[in-house]
Amino acid sequence: MAIxxxxxxxxxxxxxxxxxLIDRRASAAGVFTVQEGRFAAALLPLCADWINQYAVPLLACGxxxxxxGIVEVPYVACPASAGDLARQLGMAELPTVEGFATxxxxxxHIVPGLNTGSQETGWDVLRGEETQLFGAMAAADDAARLFVLPGTHSKWMSRSESGHIASFQTYMTGELFELLSRQSSLARVMAPAQWSPEVFQQGVAEARAGALENLLFRVRTAGLMGRFQAHELPDYLSGLLIGAEIKAGLQQFAPPDPTIPIPLLGSAQLTQRYAIAFAQFGQAVVEMPGDAVFTGLLAIAQAAGLLNPATAAN
Amino acid sequence: MAIxxxxxxxxxxxxxxxxxLIDRRASAAGVFTVQEGRFAAALLPLCADWINQYAVPLLACGxxxxxxGIVEVPYVACPASAGDLARQLGMAELPTVEGFATxxxxxxHIVPGLNTGSQETGWDVLRGEETQLFGAMAAADDAARLFVLPGTHSKWMSRSESGHIASFQTYMTGELFELLSRQSSLARVMAPAQWSPEVFQQGVAEARAGALENLLFRVRTAGLMGRFQAHELPDYLSGLLIGAEIKAGLQQFAPPDPTIPIPLLGSAQLTQRYAIAFAQFGQAVVEMPGDAVFTGLLAIAQAAGLLNPATAAN
Incomplete structure (x- = not known):
């Protein structure tokens, strides 16, 4: 069972x-919504019947x-393979819960997150995206070396020839968009968005040409001076932020051949935006199918020996 | 009377x-706190006695x-001199208010703000800082061509040889600091700041070497990984943001000689931080005395003829 x-x-x-895939379920019982460590009570309503019926091993990531979370699993340092993660799985016990008896x-079993960097130069960390990436690698072209996972905290991740996750970088693009569009002085001039690709692309173009530090205030002035309409400003801000992320990411990771597509993993709406923006930078991309995380959990479970008959019989 | x-x-x-300076007073009746346009009722408690005693002209900025505000005064385009502002003052009537009879x-009289840019390339705007700058120019060395006003929305402003404000740029540094340190995922790992110049300088150094887009998340990881203590993280974030502003500003305005001091206008605490950061970039600065705004209002009042005897007799 993949979690x-x-x-x-x-x-x-x-x-x-x-x-x-035999079946799948989901709920809003995320780690930050579970009260007082009652993780078993949050999970078992979803899957106690599977556990009783199949006696499957449980492997979670994120x-x-x-x-x-339920137990802090130490980060594994990059470069890391699926085997490295499998050898360092965390372990927690899920107590029985009344009403959902197992x-x-x-x-x-819990997949560790990754870290990269050092005490001197600074760290970057992730949890969950490593598993998505191992799943996506299986589906992606062998030539793909750089993967982008747009989101609240976008991750850019590079793969080595040997199939290790070589390094990664986090960009707070989605969180900055939320903060700036809802709680900043920019929010005062905005109206709810009506998707405008042209305005979004204008934002990307300006981010490509300038520094984000002095571009953000343009959202406010664009509203004040009537350059864009209030309902266009969210897409202008989105274009500025995503354009700045892509500019910085391409500088940092310097993919040698822009015709080799970068796989994008994320929600359809967000990867669509990133695809438009990447095109402006002349960089090919390919949108990956969802559920890479379950493929990744399976690969790590296999590497950990969780799926061999002896384990499965337990 | 300068307002x-x-x-x-x-x-x-x-x-x-x-x-x-004969006397000065202040209150928290800022433009955003005045309800239902009752501007006269907010101002007159501070100064109705002066108006009755001296019959002075009233000149405001900001x-x-x-x-x-009380009336929207159109922006004046850069480059602009004090005379340009004086010729385009706005005007509003302050009705009499019960209890503070004039x-x-x-x-x-109201000093216009400035704009720079165009509909195609984007705009930047300010209100109030133009007056501070004309005041500061009178006190600054003639060789100073670039002035920096740190704040919620920091302004970098350049002066031409003829004494015009040539252009300017806004950086949302202070507002980003407030948003990120109070309402973001970074805030979760922070404790109240205990001023640490070393940590601040480390943030500036990293901003100087990298791109802000992928630096902000380091505040979170520095907390998670024990790189800095929770009470040091606000200064680390402050260093990253101020460092990024200075890096972008020096690239944009490219002052030709780093030994010519850039005048800094702002609160003592904030200009102190900027002075430390500018030193790391090898750029000389000089902290200007406060109250430049009143000197600026006087200069504009003189240019507008508000202080000649005929006007004063009205």
């Missing part, structure tokens, strides 16, 4: 040993392995 | 015709001339 347990949601999938205390 | 009427405060000064309806 993607993030900050705000938990998604579970029942897979056969070949990775075939914020469930963070300090706010036959015994369940062991929850 | 600096910003978003959150109003400060008034009674000046003689030579610019000597957000009072914005769309949220002998007649008072005329409030």
């Amino acid at each position: 993607d347990w993030g900050s705000s949601n938990v998604r579970v999938a029942l897979l056969d040993a070949q990775g075939g 914020m469930i392995g963070s300090r706010q 036959e015994q205390v369940q062991q929850l | 600096d009427w910003g978003s959150s405060n109003v400060r008034v000064a009674l000046l003689d015709a030579q610019g000597g 957000m009072i001339g914005s769309r949220q 002998e007649q309806v008072q005329q409030l």
Whole structure:
């Protein structure tokens, strides 16, 4: 059983040993919404019947392995392979919960997050995206070396020839958009967005040409001076922020051949925006199918030996 | 009478015709705190006695001339001299207010704000800082061509040889600091600041070497990974943001000689931070005395002929 347990949601999938999807369920019982450490009570309503029926091993990834989760699993340092993660799985016990009786205390295996950097130069960290990436690697072209996961905290991740995650960078693009469009002085001049690709592309073009530090205030002045209409300003801000992320990311990771597509993993709406913006930088991209995280959990479970007959018989 | 009427405060000064300060007062009746346009009721408690005693002309600058103010005064385009502003003053009538009777309806003269840019390339705007800058110019060395006003919305302003404000740029540094340190995912790992110059300087150094887009998340990871203590993180964030502003500003304005000091105008605490950061970039600065705004209002009043005897006799 594959569990993607993030900050705000938990998604579970029942897979056969070949990775075939038998069933899937989800709830809003994310790590940050669970009260007083009652993680078993949050998870078992989703899947106690599967546990009783199939006696499957449970493998989870995401914020469930963070300090706010069920147990803090130490980060693994980059470069890291799926085997490296499999060798350093965390472990927690899920107590039985009244009303969702399982036959015994369940062991929850937890994929560690990754870190990169050092005490001197600064760290970057992630939890959950490593598993998505190992799933996406299986589906992506072998030539792909750079992967982008747009989101609240966008991740740019590079893969080595040997299939290790070599390094990664976090960009707070989605969170900055939320903060600036809802709670800043820019919010005062904005109206709810009506998707305007042209305005979004104008923002990307300006971010490409300038520095974000002095571009953000343009959202306010564009409203004051009637350059854009109030309902266009969210897309202008979005274009500035995503354009700045892509500019910085391409400088940082310097993909050698812009015709080799960068796989994008994220919600359809967001990857669509990133695809438009990447095109302005002359960089090819390919939108990956969803559910890479379950494929990744399966790959790590296989590497950890969780799917061999002896384990499955337990 | 000189009035600096910003978003959150109003400060008034009674000046003689030579610019000597007779008295000054202030209140929290900023433009954004005045309800239902009752601007006269907010101002007169501070200064009705001066108006009755001296029959002085009233000249104000700042957000009072914005769309949220008493009357919207159109922006003047850069480059602009004090004379250009004086020729385009706005005008509003302050009705008499019960309890603070003045002998007649008072005329409030209002300094216009400035804009720079165009509909195609984007605009930048300011209100109030133009007056501070004309005041500071009088006190600064003639060789100074670039002035920096740190704040919620920091302004970098360049002066031409002829004494015009040539152009300017806004950086939302202070507002970003407030948003990120109070309402973002970074805030979760922070404790109240204990001023640490070393940590601040580390942030500046990293901003100097990298791109802000991928630096902000380091505040979170520095807390998670124990790189800095929670009470050091606000100064680390402050260093990253101020460092990024200075890096972008020096690239944009490219002062030709780093030994010519850039005058800094702002609160003592904030200009101190900027002075430390500028030193890391090898750029000389000089902290200007406060109250430049009143000197600026006097200069504009003189240019507008508000201080000649015929006007004063009205």
